[in-house]
Every structure is written in structure tokens, then in C-alpha cells.
Amino acid sequence: MKRTLSKTTATPIIRSAMILSRIPIVVRELTKLESNYYKYQSELEKRLMWTFPDYYYFKKGSLSEHKFIKAQNYPVSKIPGVWYPHGIPDIKRRRERRSKQEIVLPRDKIEDDVSLVGSSGSTKGSTDGAKGSISRPIVPNDLKTEADKKGNLQTVERELSRTLYLLVQDENLGWKFPSFVVEGNDKGLHDIAEQAIKSLSQNEINTWLVSKTPVAVFEDSDDGSYEFFLKSHILAGTFAMKDNTFKQFAWLTKDEIKNHVTEQYFRNVEFLLAN
Amino acid sequence: MNNRQTIRSLIQQSRSWTSSPSSYSYSYIHNGATIQFIRNKRTTSAASSSSLKKMGRNSAESLSPPLQRAVTQLSVLSARKKMPRLLKLSNEDLIKHQTIEKAWMLYKKDKAIERSMRLQRQYESIQDALDTLESINPHLYKLATSTNGEGNGRFPLEFRLPTDAPPNSEKLWPQQFSSTNLQK
Numbered sequence: 001m002k003r004t005l006s007k008t009t010a011t012p013i014i015r016s017a018m019i020l021s022r023i024p025i026v027v028r029e030l031t032k033l034e035s036n037y038y039k040y041q042s043e044l045e046k047r048l049m050w051t052f053p054d055y056y057y058f059k060k061g062s063l064s065e066h067k068f069i070k071a072q073n074y075p076v077s078k079i080p081g082v083w084y085p086h087g088i089p090d091i092k093r094r095r096e097r098r099s100k101q102e103i104v105l106p107r108d109k110i111e112d113d114v115s116l117v118g119s120s121g122s123t124k125g126s127t128d129g130a131k132g133s134i135s136r137p138i139v140p141n142d143l144k145t146e147a148d149k150k151g152n153l154q155t156v157e158r159e160l161s162r163t164l165y166l167l168v169q170d171e172n173l174g175w176k177f178p179s180f181v182v183e184g185n186d187k188g189l190h191d192i193a194e195q196a197i198k199s200l201s202q203n204e205i206n207t208w209l210v211s212k213t214p215v216a217v218f219e220d221s222d223d224g225s226y227e228f229f230l231k232s233h234i235l236a237g238t239f240a241m242k243d244n245t246f247k248q249f250a251w252l253t254k255d256e257i258k259n260h261v262t263e264q265y266f267r268n269v270e271f272l273l274a275n
Numbered sequence: 276m277n278n279r280q281t282i283r284s285l286i287q288q289s290r291s292w293t294s295s296p297s298s299y300s301y302s303y304i305h306n307g308a309t310i311q312f313i314r315n316k317r318t319t320s321a322a323s324s325s326s327l328k329k330m331g332r333n334s335a336e337s338l339s340p341p342l343q344r345a346v347t348q349l350s351v352l353s354a355r356k357k358m359p360r361l362l363k364l365s366n367e368d369l370i371k372h373q374t375i376e377k378a379w380m381l382y383k384k385d386k387a388i389e390r391s392m393r394l395q396r397q398y399e400s401i402q403d404a405l406d407t408l409e410s411i412n413p414h415l416y417k418l419a420t421s422t423n424g425e426g427n428g429r430f431p432l433e434f435r436l437p438t439d440a441p442p443n444s445e446k447l448w449p450q451q452f453s454s455t456n457l458q459k
Contacts, residue, residue: 141443
């Protein structure tokens with residue numbers, strides 16, 4: 001009903017807002033239920049796996065076969081007249097058929113020494129142990145970045161496992177997604193929002209607009225203006241504020257957005273944001 | 276026809292036993308090759324004694340290397356002697372297993388419902404936004420829904436999939452970007 005009315009009145013103010021997001025760089029952490037279930041499944045799979053055909057991978061009588069056999073903890077086979085409290089061993093091809101097969105990879109002593117030095121000496125993936133570097137333990141990089149430690153909100157290099165959204169602080173309206181007034185009819189909503197975001201930034205940024213169609217609309221009951229939301233992703237470049245259109249900006253996760261914006265605003269955009 | 280059947284028929288034909296079949300070990304000679312039986316189990320390989328003989332055997336005991344390789348590869352694929360025992364769960368374990376599976380199913384179902392509800396809400400929101408736009412400003416609506424020509428176009432190749440561990444800090448994010456380089 002309002003829409004039929006608005007046709008007759010003067011055209012209301014239209015704003016085009018951009019939800020600019022940075023997709024996660026690291027996959028999200030598994031919940032406790034998920035990690036426990038995956039562990040259970042992988043143990044089941046190992047239990048039901050066929051015996052490892054080592055004769056296929058190691059030539060008979062070779063040194064590598066010898067090393068491999070030496071590293072294994074083969075199960076004890078059945079001896080007549082012996083009582084086994086945990087059931088009679090059932091061994092085929094040196095595997096206990098009632099449980100999963102444990103394969104131990106042989107490791108050279110020299111390589112072990114080098115890897116020990118590498119891990120204790122420097123954590124920054126150094127190549128000082130060039131000879132044994134192939135077998136050095138793999139240490140994943142820290143999930144917490146410099147920005148996380150310092151609490152710097154103005155960079156995309158934070159909260160790597162979450163989706164970040166660009167929010168700006170307006171003098172009067174507080175924190176919100178950057179929005180721009182649409183003037184004239186020659187440019188679409190998406191053009192205005194994209195160009196405005198790019199001109200807002202000091203450095204060039206590469207963005208990708210998901211769609212030209214708006215994903216949501218807010219109607220401001222005070223001044224009768226409409227705010228249309230468009231979604232876009234940042235792909236490269238560093239966003240930094242060029243002028244004083246907005247007070248400041250921040251890259252925030254959904255939880256942090258909840259603390260920054262008003263309750264009403266968050267309720268309106270909540271379903272548009274990824275966890 | 277497998278080797279076992281061949282051997283059995285050979286045994287029945289010739290009956291040239293060196294000792295009685297009931298004893299601990301006995302052997303049998305066929306075409307110059309000796310087939311040993313210990314506790315009623317043949318100890319010489321089947322391949323060295325029967326049909327594979329014609330295909331490229333270089334001595335009575337071993338196969339030619341390419342043939343041996345083929346035999347090994349086939350044995351890797353075969354389940355013979357490699358199968359673990361079947362799982363036999365006690366009642367308690369079975370209930371535990373069923374509980375785990377049920378919990379997982381419920382968890383997945385909850386997530387799927389949540390997801391479909393969110394998608395539904397997003398879809399309705401898009402429709403609402405487009406309806407509103409059409410009623411306020413038909414021209415902008417036309418620009419927003421037109422599919423012709425230039426638009427967001429191709430899916431960007433610069434998109435990166437999330438990985439299990441973060442890259443090194445200098446490669447975390449492509450800090451430098453210039454649109455002039457992109458157009459080359």
C-alpha cells in the first residue's frame with residue numbers, strides 16, 4: 001500500500017549500500033561434535049582396511065625393505081599351548097586381523113637429529129638443515145596474525161577463519177555498512193555503490209560484485225528514504241580511507257558487527273551475513 | 276579354470292606318490308617340476324608348476340621378472356589374505372554406534388534446516404527489495420535486473436579457496452593491486 005502511495009508523492013531519497021566482504025582465508029574450525037565424529041569414522045575405516053601390501057612397495061631383499069621391517073612392531077603369532085587372555089591371535093600376512101594395522105615409517109637417525117635442530121632453533125621454516133629438511137616436521141603457520149594480537153580492526157589480515165565485512169562509522173548514524181545517495185537516473189545502484197567504494201579508498205582495490213540486484217532494502221520511517229544493499233567481495237588491495245566522508249572504518253566479523261551497530265540495524269542485516 | 280583344479284586333476288591322473296598322502300609331507304613330480312606338500316598344503320608356488328609355465332618361466336622355481344611383477348600387482352588388488360575380520364559389535368557397542376550415527380544425522384539435519392531457512396529469508400528479501408525498487412524508481416529497477424552485455428561477467432580467477440593452514444605472513448593478502456595491470 002505504501003508502494004502505491006510513493007508513486008504519487010515526490011521520489012524519495014534512495015541510498016545504495018555495499019556489503020563488502022572478505023571470504024575466509026582458512027577453513028573454519030571444526031566443532032567438538034564434528035571432530036569427534038570424524039575421528040570415530042577414520043578409526044572405523046582403519047579397522048576395516050585391507051592389510052598393507054608391503055611386498056609391492058619394497059623389493060625383496062633390498063635395504064629399504066629391511067629398514068621397513070625393522071621399524072614395524074609385528075604382532076606375536078599363535079603358539080600352541082599358550083593361553084591368550086585377550087583372545088587367540090589371528091594373524092595373516094603379519095597383521096592381526098582383529099584390529100587395525102599399525103604401520104611405522106622408518107626414519108633415519110641423521111634426519112631425526114636435523115629435524116630436532118630445525119624445530120627448536122627457528123620456527124620460521126628455515127632451510128638451515130638442508131639435507132634432512134625433507135623429513136622435518138611440518139609446523140602450520142599461526143592462525144592468529146599480527147593484527148589479531150594488536151587488535152587492529154583496519155586490515156583484512158585478521159580473523160582468518162571468519163568472513164569479514166567492511167563497516168564505516170558515520171558522524172551521526174554510527175557504525176553501518178557504507179552507503180551512498182543515488183542522484184540522477186543514469187547509473188544503476190550497483191555502479192554507484194562500486195564506484196563510491198573504490199573512490200573512498202586511498203589505494204586501488206579489486207572487488208567482485210555478486211549481483212546487480214539488491215539483496216535487501218530498509219525503509220527509514222523518519223525521512224522516508226530507502227537504503228538498498230548490494231553484495232560484493234574484496235579480492236585484492238588494501239582499503240584505506242581517503243577523505244573524511246566517514247569517521248573511520250573497520251573489518252568486522254558477524255559477532256563484532258552485533259556489538260558495533262544498533263540492535264534494530266543488526267536484526268535487519270543479520271540473515272545476510274555469514275557466521 | 277584355476278590352478279587348484281588343474282593340480283587336483285593332475286594328481287588324479289598320475290598318482291605317482293613318493294609317500295602316502297596321510298603323512299606329514301609328501302612330494303609329487305610333474306613334468307620335471309617337484310610339487311611339495313606339507314600338512315596337506317602345497318609349498319611350491321602354483322604359478323611355477325602349472326599353466327603359467329608356458330608363458331615365460333626361466334627356471335623351475337622362479338617366474339620371469341615381468342611375469343612376477345604382474346602376479347604381484349594382481350595380488351595387491353586381490354582381497355586374498357588381506358581382509359580384516361568382520362566387526363562383531365556387542366549389544367552395548369551397537370547401541371553406542373547407533374547413538375553416534377543418530378546424533379550426527381540430527382546435527383546435519385539441523386544445519387540443513389537452518390541453511391534452507393536462511394536461504395528462504397534471503398530470497399524473500401531480494402524479492403521485497405526488487406518490488407520496492409520497481410515501485411519507487413522503475414528505471415533503476417530496469418538497470419538492476421537487466422542481464423544484457425557488461426555486468427559482473429566472469430567469476431574472478433583471483434578468488435582463493437580457504438586452506439587448512441594460513442599461508443606465510445607476506446602472502447596472506449595481495450596488498451598491491453592496480454587495475455592497469457589487470458587489463459593487460
